[in-house]
Amino acid sequence: MSRSGGDDLSEPAEPSAHTAHVPPARSGASSHRLPRLLAALCDRLPEDRIAVLEQLLDTVNGPDDPLLSRFSAAQSAAGLAQQLSEVIRVWRIEVPGMTGAGLALALATARSFPRPGPAQVAVSGPMSASIPARLTSGVALEVIRSADTSLLIASFAAHGAENVVTEIRRAVDRGVRVDLLLEESTQAAAAFAALPDHVHIWHRVGSSGVLHAKLIAADRHTALLGSANLTDRALSDNIELGVVLRDPHLLDPLVDHFHWLLAPENNVMRLA
CATH class of the missing domain: 3.30.870.10 (Endonuclease Chain A)
Known part of the structure; x- marks a missing residue:
């Protein structure tokens, strides 16, 4: 699938609190919650629904994009709106500079790894x-x-x-x-x-x-x-x-x- 977004993730120099970066790999030792939340979405949703979410993320600029909050609020499945809201909240805290395209790529990566x-x-x-x-x-x-x-x-x-x-x-x-x-x-x-x-x-x-x-x-x-x-x-x-x-x-x-x-x-x- 195509990915869009202007963040250049290849520039390692002078990192700051707002430098966009990919969340670390899934690990019990990781202090980041976002990878675990994305993995939980992959565990819950069928692949076609995950693909819809990835396509949406490709179009948003960041965690505060109104399109994302409207999409989250519109979910009718029990607990899914709250689950997506928590993803947005932790995204804002842990990697606020990451674009939606970056998060879509992270979600696609989590989805691609086979696991029980x-x-x-x-x-x-x-x-x-x-x-x-x-x-x-x-x-x-x-x-x-x-x-x-x-x-x-x-x-x-x-x-x-x-x-x-x-x-x-x-x-x-x-x-x-x-x-x-x-x-x-x-x-x-x-x-x-x-x-x-x-x-x-x-x-x-x-x-x-x-x-x-x-x-x-x-x-x-x-x-x-x-x-x-x-x-x-x-x-x-x-x-x-x-x-x-x-x-x-x-x-x-x-x-x-x-x-x-x-x-x-x-x-x-x-x-x-």
Whole structure:
């Protein structure tokens, strides 16, 4: 992406409190807060939203640019306006001479370094500003879209949720294997009747218990676990809580466990 701005960061002579400089690399020993705040934004926002923020930063002159404060105030996601306001405040304190283009470059740099993603909170129902969180319905779609080879989806109940069904169909169209683990007593499979026949629908063997898990796992890189079933109300209106995991050390055994459940020799699940 193009970068603009007039600061010459190559002039090291005679530094002053107002000389523009790039914040130091992320480090636990660093006394600067701005790099950590930028990394937190990268952890929270999907890549397309980060790109929008970078494009905005390219157009502003510094932390006191009115365009930036208006953009921050307009954010509706819970806690995001406060998070951006804190970035602006610390930018003003730590590197007041840095242009928006410089901060955009720092943000792009933080985004470019691969690292295990942190856990992320997903909620349904009313959203407060107490913790950074995203609505379960949007997170579920994002996880499904991220699958390259496989999707493991488990739900006790399912009805409506047409956007979820549409995204699963798109995953199938791009060659993703889809395994749906559904509770038979709730007739959850009916919600997915429009999907192709080669989508694998599984029910529990026997009647000693029910399938009550709620899971969407994309390959082995991302999984949404929570209380929400795949229903319209659970994904948006009910008070539900979930977490998105992106740590392969957690996801590998989780996916392996569900593969074990599906193995015919273990007689736990059967194809519908």
